Amino acid sequence: MDVFRSLKSRNFRLFFYGQSVSLIGTWMQKTAVCWLVYRLTNSALLLGVVSFAGLIPSLILSPYAGSYIDRHNRYKILVQTQVISMLQALALAVMILFKYYSITGIILLTLVQGIINAFDVTCRQSLMVDMVTQREDLPNAIALNSTMANFARIAGPAMAGILLSAFGEDVCFGLNFISYIPVLISLFMMKLDTPVIKKADTSIWTELREGFHYISHDKDLSSLLMMLSVSSMFVIPFNTLMPIFAKDVFNGTAKTFSWFESAAGLGSIISAMYMANLKAGKDMVKILVTSSLIFSLSLMLLAYSGWLPLALVFMVLSGVGMMAQTSAINTYIQTHAIPAMRARAISYYIMAYQGIIPIGSLLAGVMANVAGPKFTVFAEGIIGVVAVVAFVNYRRKHADEISIITTSAGNNAAATTAA
Template identity: 50%
Template structure:
């Protein structure tokens, strides 16, 4: 791999539109991660129920499983830019309602669940439009993999900062202020989107139903075994390993006998590791055998969580969470980059919607089961089972990818699918 230089890492920021998007989103995402931590801590702190915590996470994510394919089909038929602008405004309203409920002293677990469902429905359209829009924001299409990885770096820097700020705010003034700040931060991303100037892309007019178009995406994936495997792999990992986020409030409060600040340390450690993984991919001008790297990252992700489950000391546990964050982000961002650079543009939204369904849709099922399991056998034993499933998944896909005989050369010039042997 070529040496990582600052110019290589930030090369996609040469594009004005992407620079504006990057700036606004950087601020908004800090608020988003503040809200995520505040919601999970609020629910568990009030109810002391791992089951209800899992249920809230389930409610916020399950709409992606149902609506993401539809959202992707809509994205391919309409302006991705306008859809993203609408979803950001809707997300701002959702955060405002949550802030009003908590600051007004009207806490209700049912209310939190309903607002989580609303946000999940918004995200079902937000994610396909956001990911599909990326290629329209950069001037040089060769910089797409870098833009995706840099976007992941931004997400994880916010994931590092947001929980730390939220932990401090909760200790001082309560969860409601986190929701209010998140509402305010949406002003920045909405403002940046309004400043972006994008040439309207040519959208092929069709009278076929959205669901028929969605079926075309499915038929397309049947002819692309490499893309299909990546999406299935994402679904398996989202089900088995990603729900660790749901269990972190339980570890913070019951295992490490801490408070909201303790939870912010746990999430911050994963965020720091994920930031490192994203920067690694952002600086990679040339990365051979990307699928091999993705599978290896899953071994790191699952193995680190396995060690984490046995550690009763907070300081040491943070180290293993850091490594789990590295593995997690290389797997997510690497899979996203692979799909983005190998899908035909007219199918981009539909394929990404399946990826979003695998990523966001399987996680709620895993979160619900994880919460139920933690209620009965404890969070440590639950993580042991999750890690075992992750290691099994990585092993199985090691041989599946080898069977497909896929070899990828991933660089800034092109991403080519070649027929020769895939030496994984």
């Protein structure tokens, strides 16, 4: 099928299969951690703190990670990050197995995983170009990668809901540790023709400045990153409050919480399959605007839906909008950034996405404590709509400059492909 065309590339196929297993384990652990923290503390604020600890390293370290990865072998870095992630999962599993329910320990281990992810996610995204044989299949590979991640977002919480009810949190953590084995096997089976990294003449700090200068002076890319930053700060963190919706608003259990996570994942898969089937040349900016509106409006409706099935429908729609929004921005950056700056451009994408979410999660937790979870989610939807309007107006105001930049980027990409 055309939708799976990038799987013809052997290296990407191995990566896809290995990550499919691992990400299910990751979402099982994430669901178990959220449920465990809220079960032990009944604190919306601590839910925000845990999310903050897991993602704040991306805000601080992503630009450095992008420059570091541009100077080193990306494949070796990816293997190293997966091994360290496996050890982190083992430490968390052992802690919970022996009933050492330390919120401080959970936060610290979550922080460690966040530091690893600052390098791992940037590395995986920038290595995608080397995994796909045909350059025109890159957008399809990005969309399939998102499909895989969001399938795991359905399967992981669903399995976690069953396991949490039947066995407890420690089983979820143990299975996440085991899930890293297929990833490492698939990585060792790859035969990547990665470019030889020449010793840089400039310092990594000089490259950091060059990356910032490139992004800040490119109104095309910077406008998309600003849109993503606002969404990550004020809209995407709604997910932090879903354990409260499941337990307090709908008087549910861990299984109810897993339904919320799985519903968002289902929407993301629907969206990702659409993105994967897009023909080359599709206007990603239009998709970004449409999906952002779907995302924001679904949150406004979710906030005050009093019937659980209807709330889950709006969760599905939120997954559709959020996934298409982030995937459209990711695809646009990877296909428009100049090759020499690709990893650094992706690192700013990671920073704007995963790096800002923790601050938003903390704010969402504080606001939910003060104004309640329903009002907080509704307000996040309102902010999302306002951000879309501001983004569209900015692009119209600077349309001529953006058109020149886009044409230049297209010529650079064509020249690189031909070479």
